[in-house]
Amino acid sequence: MSLEVFLGKARFRNPLVLASGTFGYGLTHTHVIDRMGAFVTKGITVQECVGNPQPRIWDSRETVINSVGLENVGLKRFKEETLPLIDISTPLYVNLAGVDLDDFRILIESLSDEEKIAGFELNLSCPNVKEGGAALGQSADRVGKVTSLARSLTTKPLWAKLTSNFCDVRETSKAAADAGADALVLINTLNALVIDIKGRKPFLGAGSGGLSGPAIKPYVLYIVKEVSRQINIPVIASGGVTSGTDVIEYLLAGASLVQLGSINLVDPEAGLRILEELKRYFEQEGISPAGIIGRLEER
Numbered sequence: 001m002s003l004e005v006f007l008g009k010a011r012f013r014n015p016l017v018l019a020s021g022t023f024g025y026g027l028t029h030t031h032v033i034d035r036m037g038a039f040v041t042k043g044i045t046v047q048e049c050v051g052n053p054q055p056r057i058w059d060s061r062e063t064v065i066n067s068v069g070l071e072n073v074g075l076k077r078f079k080e081e082t083l084p085l086i087d088i089s090t091p092l093y094v095n096l097a098g099v100d101l102d103d104f105r106i107l108i109e110s111l112s113d114e115e116k117i118a119g120f121e122l123n124l125s126c127p128n129v130k131e132g133g134a135a136l137g138q139s140a141d142r143v144g145k146v147t148s149l150a151r152s153l154t155t156k157p158l159w160a161k162l163t164s165n166f167c168d169v170r171e172t173s174k175a176a177a178d179a180g181a182d183a184l185v186l187i188n189t190l191n192a193l194v195i196d197i198k199g200r201k202p203f204l205g206a207g208s209g210g211l212s213g214p215a216i217k218p219y220v221l222y223i224v225k226e227v228s229r230q231i232n233i234p235v236i237a238s239g240g241v242t243s244g245t246d247v248i249e250y251l252l253a254g255a256s257l258v259q260l261g262s263i264n265l266v267d268p269e270a271g272l273r274i275l276e277e278l279k280r281y282f283e284q285e286g287i288s289p290a291g292i293i294g295r296l297e298e299r
């Protein structure tokens, strides 16, 4: 039974995508990456970035709250040192993080001709970096401007990764689609605060962080359902997946691909287990992923 999914002309061997920031640059666990539908790198900024002060992670059974920030090697080292080392058979998507149009211009102009790169995920949504992606992603106007600039600079697939923090994600989704994005990634982490009551101050070094993991899944499912019914480009879900059942729920809600994020921090081989669960489901049901996308029925 084939699990393949097409987004336009781009083929994915199955609907699973390893989410940005939860699997590094794809240099380890390649036996997992090579079984997935696609892989997204950690966010790349123009300049090398050391990220936020410690502590950077607070977690419980149901949630991760991270304030890693955009710790990454920066464009020059990514292109010259990291990219040549990436050796995967799965489509490689590079997550691009910028604070303004110039950043995105520099990033895309530098990377667009790289044959190894299948496409770009525009990080319009990172809530962790002051004056960062959040400011861009919260306004439909700015989302539209970044996306249309990116569209003018590359013919590779463009995924716009959006936030729902302090904004109407239906409007930013429409702006990204109108500006030429090939798909929407819904959503990045939610703004979150952990308080150390003894110290009477925030627990995380950066002051606040981004909430992810199973607790956000019902919320993201709702957003995926609403947006995918209103916007005419594919939606890629990102939020709280830990099982094959979660993936099937997202497909029914209207997602064409589904990202695995925080679960990779718990178990880097989780993607393999989830893939087996999906295979079993689709074999038993005698249908394909494409056959259930958006097929959620009304109550």
Ligand SMILES: Cc1cc2nc3c(=O)[nH]c(=O)nc-3n(C[C@H](O)[C@H](O)[C@H](O)COP(=O)(O)O)c2cc1C
Binding pocket: 019, 020, 021, 022, 042, 043, 064, 066, 068, 070, 095, 123, 126, 161, 187, 188, 189, 211, 212, 213, 214, 216, 238, 239, 240, 241, 259, 260, 261, 262, 263
């Ligand atoms: C530690 C950590 C680092 C992340 N780094 C990035 C990043 O660099 N760029 C980005 O767009 N999203 C980043 N994310 C967000 C994830 O890609 C994903 O969208 C989010 O965690 C929701 O999915 P999940 O609930 O499956 O984790 C990060 C998430 C975590 C937990």
